[in-house]
Amino acid sequence: MSSDHQHPIPSVGTYVAVWVALVFFTLLTVFAASKDFGSLNTPIALAIAVTKGSLVVLIFMGVRHNTPLTKLVAVSGFVWIMILFGIGMSDYATRSWIGVAGR
């Protein structure tokens, strides 16, 4: 008896290819950090980290084969943390503009 939920099981080769990409991006981010790009170092590091994270979420965690509801929940994690950072920094980053005590 098999389940009604059948998606193709990814091949070992697919997973190894993702692993190779993750190793490559790890070495790339170390190399990029050894150079001084001024204020761009952190955006470059974060772009590489997001790329690596996306590969893990989509392929290792298999979200691309999940139901739309699971995909929505997975994306909501990202959305909620952006709300946290966005509203958090809208406070801290703007305190100096009008001379509020505390910063």
Place this chain on the structure above:
Amino acid sequence: MANPSVHGHGPDGPPASLGPATHHPRQQHHFYSMGQQLEASILGMWVFLVTEVMFFGGMFMAYIVYRNMYPIAFEASSHELNVTMGAANTLVLICSSLTMVLAVRSAQVGSRMGQIVNLILTILLGSTFLVIKYFEYAAKFEHHLVPGPNFTPELPMGSQLYFSLYFCLTGIHALHMVIGIGIMLVMLYWAIKGRFTPDYYNPIEISGLYWHFVDIVWIFLFPLLYLLGYHFNGV
């Protein structure tokens, strides 16, 4: 899938499109089918992982705030970290994610030996991560980089905040690794017992989701903590 008119098993049984009339022994009675049961497990795990994202998110928020307040101190402190060890640990975790996903795949294709070998490798790689972390922490104590009365006075103001966040973030992450290894030991026991089949592998699947999540947290911690001051040339 979410058809409100077909809740529960009526006298005619579940609709044909929702699964077979006879139950798999691992199918709980409140699910229509093994597929629905698997999707429910995965969805539930993802809801938990989103709460984990928010849990770590609070600490990342603190990191953003204090890094913006003390940018030089954060770069100078980050320069004190051992990039080689951090990078090695990143690679160890990436390898463990590969063995984890191969363990889940082994369950999906019905290879018991594949599950056992890959779970053991995952546990060993996770333990390697913790051993490397131990040596890093020990070096931080030796170099007076632990916040408190014995903190080195040579670093700029704000450095203790950086190291507080470093120990909080990596410490909580390491705790997740310890819990993950414990979960994998249970999965290994079940794999040896032959509990997982191509029809039923939910526990190893959602344990894998947890393991990959912990890997993703480290993927972000590594550049933000270790690489921040890699090219730092002094104040």
